[in-house]
Amino acid sequence: MAEICPVCGLPKELCMCEEIAREQQTVRISTDSRRYGKIVTVVEGIDENDIDMDDLAKKLKSKCAAGGTVKEGRIELQGDHKKKVKEVLEQMGFKTDVR
Structure with a gap:
């Protein structure tokens, strides 16, 4: 039997929770200056409960x-x-x- 999502009640294969969370959030992208004048790009405003932050960070690091x-x-x-x-x-x- 297929596993059911506790949030939306749909089977895990059809779950739309992550896509809905993406549409409802506004992600802030900014830069910050760190020690010795190094620039850091900061991505904020992502709900950690809906999206795997480590996986998203891995994708962004590889793309950049x-x-x-x-x-x-x-x-x-x-x-x-x-x-x-x-x-x-x-x-x-x-x-x-x-x-």
């Missing part, structure tokens, strides 16, 4: 060819990658706000 981490509910990428991150997140179905 940069290192990064997940800290305190936000993704930090080494370097200024606002344009590339915006393109990737919009292709994935997120609404973005670049600052």
Whole structure:
């Protein structure tokens, strides 16, 4: 028997929870200056309960060819990658706000 999603009640194969969460959230993309003048791209506003942050960070790091981490509910990428991150997140179905 197919496993049922506890949120929407549909079978896991047909579950739409993650896609609905993406459409309802606005993701903020900004840059921050760190130690010794290093630039970091910060992605905030993603609900950790609906989306696997580690998997999303891995995808963004590979698309931007940069290192990064997940800290305190936000993704930090080494370097200024606002344009590339915006393109990737919009292709994935997120609404973005670049600052």
